[in-house]
Amino acid sequence: MAGVRVERGPGRPRQEHVTGAVLSAVLELVTEQGLSAVTMDAVAARAGVSKPAIYRRWPGKHELVLAAAETRIGVLAVPDLGDFRAELRAVLDARLDVYRIPGTARLLAGLIAAVEEEGAVRGAYQRYVSRTMGETRKILERGIARGDVRADVDVQAAATLVAAPLIFRLVIEQQVPDARFAADLADMIARAVGSPA
Amino acid sequence: MAGVRVERGPGRPRQEHVTGAVLSAVLELVTEQGLSAVTMDAVAARAGVSKPAIYRRWPGKHELVLAAAETRIGVLAVPDLGDFRAELRAVLDARLDVYRIPGTARLLAGLIAAVEEEGAVRGAYQRYVSRTMGETRKILERGIARGDVRADVDVQAAATLVAAPLIFRLVIEQQVPDARFAADLADMIARAVGSPA
DNA sequence: GCCAAAACGATACCGAGAGTACCGTTATCC
């Protein structure tokens, strides 16, 4: 995902702090001033780094935005809590915490635009999305095995039902989701996929 | 939303076909070559129109993209069908028809990016979103009045649950939703908000 | 018929931003 050069060899090695400084600069700029303020010059200046140093690590702006987004919205794993409902709450609450960080909506919007514009980013993005959705699928499959999730649900469709509403409210409705909304979602989704018992 | 000059008066009137040709050009370009191909010069050339003619109608690219998106994803109204489940299917199927048109994912991505970048577009966008969600809210409220939707659901949250999954699958998961997915959604949402009866 | 007004196409232009090339310098491996 990151730079091209990983193996050791002759030549001056990368200065590790540069990578972190650049990613932080992207997150700061997008939070404080929005997407349009994230120019390569502004990022370089904010990070105290030269522009070529950025291009040695990422092939272009789209990839940089993707990398910055990944540091924010990482893949989270939920352990077996013995109860589908509890695990559902855990997923929603964890996502809620991330989406409530200021600037996340703008960051996601930039990510979506970057993926749509640049086919090169799509591969890494696809892997990220399927990994994230995979965690939710696991919870559903545990629930089916356990018996507190209906055996006849389409797991992939149900995973989308879980993942979509929070991000929709943030990015499309342009409102920061709150705990009440997450709780309502948990109720509705539990009825949607839970065993009738 | 469109041009500034509506009232009649002296001077050469707008040529109506220009507006339509420009909007069509945007949709064609985004469908055939993606978002990055939608440059003002390309739009002008494709529409057989001069660039100033575009700027007489929309103040900037963001507004143009919003206008083009609105011609595609209009607000749809669902009549009272006497049954919540049937109306739910009607909403999902109608949305499905639109989202399956090639290029719609790219168009939506462009819209999201435009809104996030340009505060000026936000007002019109907000009105559009709340109008669209309002139609879904109406269906839920009819259902509550009728008795086939639980009276204790949060209508706004439920509307998000209905609207989010299709668009999420298209824009985030990067897959065109199919009829099977829409049917699964209808099943799950009906259990989520339908009366226990 | 004539004039003001405003849209039209065409073109040239400006400024900003993405990305690249080249510099001399510095750090590391062999």
Added chain:
DNA sequence: GGATAACGGTACTCTCGGTATCGTTTTGGC
């Protein structure tokens, strides 16, 4: 000590959004 490669700095090219200006054309009002 030499090859390698990252570093900051700078200057550059190219593309794109947006504006200005031109002469031309089409309308309404007198």
